[in-house]
Amino acid sequence: MKLIITGGAGFIGSNFIYYQLKHHPEDEFVCLDKLTYAGNLSSLKGVMEQPNFKFVRGDIADRDFVCSLFKREKPDIIVNFAAESHVDRSILEPELFLKTNVIGTGVLMDACRKYGIKRYHQVSTDEVYGDLPLDRPDLFFTETTPLHTSSPYSASKASADLLVLAYHRTYGLPVTISRCSNNYGPYHFPEKLIPLMIINALHDKALPVYGDGVNVRDWLYVEDHCSAIDLIIREGHEGEVYNVGGHNEKSNLDVVKIILKALGKSEDLITFVKDRPGHDRRYAIDPTKIHNELGWLPQTKFVNGIAKTIEWYLDNKDWWQEIISGEYQKYYEKMYKNRI
Numbered sequence: 199m200k201l202i203i204t205g206g207a208g209f210i211g212s213n214f215i216y217y218q219l220k221h222h223p224e225d226e227f228v229c230l231d232k233l234t235y236a237g238n239l240s241s242l243k244g245v246m247e248q249p250n251f252k253f254v255r256g257d258i259a260d261r262d263f264v265c266s267l268f269k270r271e272k273p274d275i276i277v278n279f280a281a282e283s284h285v286d287r288s289i290l291e292p293e294l295f296l297k298t299n300v301i302g303t304g305v306l307m308d309a310c311r312k313y314g315i316k317r318y319h320q321v322s323t324d325e326v327y328g329d330l331p332l333d334r335p336d337l338f339f340t341e342t343t344p345l346h347t348s349s350p351y352s353a354s355k356a357s358a359d360l361l362v363l364a365y366h367r368t369y370g371l372p373v374t375i376s377r378c379s380n381n382y383g384p385y386h387f388p389e390k391l392i393p394l395m396i397i398n399a400l401h402d403k404a405l406p407v408y409g410d411g412v413n414v415r416d417w418l419y420v421e422d423h424c425s426a427i428d429l430i431i432r433e434g435h436e437g438e439v440y441n442v443g444g445h446n447e448k449s450n451l452d453v454v455k456i457i458l459k460a461l462g463k464s465e466d467l468i469t470f471v472k473d474r475p476g477h478d479r480r481y482a483i484d485p486t487k488i489h490n491e492l493g494w495l496p497q498t499k500f501v502n503g504i505a506k507t508i509e510w511y512l513d514n515k516d517w518w519q520e521i522i523s524g525e526y527q528k529y530y531e532k533m534y535k536n537r538i
């Protein structure tokens with residue numbers, strides 16, 4: 199089988215490519231990525247020379263390019279990770295999110311219809327359900343929870359999901375969707391909470407916690423997300439949505455304190471800053487469906503996953519130092535200068 203993996207030079211996509219090459223060495227893989235600020239070829243260093251792997255640079259919203267790629271490669275499965283993925287950036291520049299996340303998804307599916315595929319998989323997010331109240335720990339997102347988005351990012355992801363389901367119903371396109379909670383692990387871009395806090399702590403820099411820090415996220419080690427998508431594309435049922443999460447809710451403040459403790463740094467580095475507009479309070483996934491239908495269960499406990507992640511950032515300073523020494527500096531100043 200041949201898979202096109204879009205957004206494979208990003209955080210989850212690169213981890214997914216490593217997972218696939220390890221577990222399905224008989225398959226062929228094409229990574230299609232635009233290499234935006236979030237895409238990094240050095241994340242794929244370990245697979246670039248593999249004979250069953252190929253990297254192609256391009257934009258999923260470029261119809262002519264996508265069609266010529268499909269015509270040439272004749273893929274069986276598409277896994278669409280390509281997206282603008284950072285909520286804070288979507289608040290500054292929503293339009294780019296519509297172009298990549300919505301139009302790009304439509305272009306990919308049109309190419310699937312034109313050239314024929316066995317499966318189109320959309321990598322979505324729990325953020326499409328909006329948020330849950332902090333004082334109702336009994337509530338979880340299920341696949342039938344209504345879509346109720348808060349940010350331009352989540353609205354663009356929900357729009358894409360609706361488009362994917364419409365292409366299934368109207369054209370019979372064989373689609374699946376996964377909606378996962380917050381991931382963490384290797385190759386996570388430093389703008390996101392966990393890597394940002396690890397890197398700032400290592401530099402004894404202020405750790406900017408938005409608002410009161412009690413917002414809750416449901417953290418899943420990235421490899422567990424990869425194993426869920428792998429099961430869905432190979433054994434999942436067409437037209438279905440699967441929630442993915444491991445019941446690991448933590449407040450942002452707790453996560454930051456765990457990182458500081460692991461690095462032997464003082465909690466005095468914690469700095470409360472202006473809140474994110476529209477900031478979702480709590481995410482919590484009910485993964486019963488994927489467990490019952492496909493037998494999926496996460497393998498990595500948070501205590502082990504966060505230790506492995508911190509170790510990875512300590513062992514791979516070149517990877518993130520190169521990122522934070524470039525354009526990222528300007529982004530950081532713009533995003534945080536008026537907050538602290």
Ligand code: NAD
Pocket residue numbers: 204205206207208209210211230231232233234235236237238256257258259278279280281282283284298302321322323324355377378379380381382387
């Ligand atoms: P990321 O920002 O690290 O990577 C995105 C990748 O997509 C980058 O390599 C980028 O170059 C590429 N890309 C962006 N626009 C493109 C375009 N127009 N054409 C081709 N490539 C393009 O994102 P991530 O955290 O790895 O997330 C991957 C997917 O998973 C996204 O769809 C995101 O919505 C979803 N998701 C992420 C999380 C999380 O916690 N990070 C959780 C659930 C779902």
Ligand code: TDX
Pocket residue numbers: 283284285286322323324325379380381389390391392394406407408409413414415450474
């Ligand atoms: O500096 C920060 N300080 C802070 O308090 C940053 C960057 C974040 N936060 C808070 C905001 C959130 O409550 O930490 C939490 C996590 O923030 P992000 O890492 O930006 O992730 P989140 O907004 O939860 O979205 C992530 O999970 C769902 C991914 O970025 C999305 O792509 C995915 O869909």
